[in-house]
Amino acid sequence: MRGKWAAGIKPRFFTWVIKDKLAVCERPGGYARNHRKVRRREEILWLKCQGFTRVTSLLASPHNLHAYDEEKLAWSHIPFASNDDPAAVLPELYEQLRAWLREDERIVLHQEEVGDRLMGVVAGYLNWSGLIPQGAQVAIVERLFGRQMGPPGRELVAMVPVFPKPSQVARAAGA
Numbered sequence: 001m002r003g004k005w006a007a008g009i010k011p012r013f014f015t016w017v018i019k020d021k022l023a024v025c026e027r028p029g030g031y032a033r034n035h036r037k038v039r040r041r042e043e044i045l046w047l048k049c050q051g052f053t054r055v056t057s058l059l060a061s062p063h064n065l066h067a068y069d070e071e072k073l074a075w076s077h078i079p080f081a082s083n084d085d086p087a088a089v090l091p092e093l094y095e096q097l098r099a100w101l102r103e104d105e106r107i108v109l110h111q112e113e114v115g116d117r118l119m120g121v122v123a124g125y126l127n128w129s130g131l132i133p134q135g136a137q138v139a140i141v142e143r144l145f146g147r148q149m150g151p152p153g154r155e156l157v158a159m160v161p162v163f164p165k166p167s168q169v170a171r172a173a174g175a
Contacts, residue, residue, distance in 0.1 A: 008046030009039070013114040015145055017122050018131070021101055024109045024118060028055070028064060031112035040064065044071045051106050058093075058111045058121070060084075082117070086156055090121065091163045094128050098166055119145055120153030124160040134161070 011025035029040025054074045060081035068075040080089045100107055111118045123137040132140055142149055
């Protein structure tokens, strides 16, 4: 492929959370009825050209995962449906993100769309990891995404203090 499209196209609502390390976007190819196979391929190509080493899908279903295999891009699937218990899913997700970032992976995280729930996951991670102080995470994430976070996201953020912190997990593992 040559010319303008050789490097693919940027996924919709692509946003850096941690510059050059962790980003979020809408599901590559679009969500639901708007999903397009050609657009998905172009967006995955863009992610590869930008040096991303892992796509982490929070979709409830395994949609798109085969497309990452086809493009030889590592992926992880940590389902987080609207009816899933955040206390059962988010600590595992946060531990995985922390481990991948320590291994210098460049990660893009996605759900169907960039909405309150994904914003809440991101704000929760920033607080859980100690990257930003408690109380500032909602305002910071709202600034990053250029929109307000609604109740579904704020509820996820409010749960973070009950999750084991990275230092507690390390002590429990004997590190």
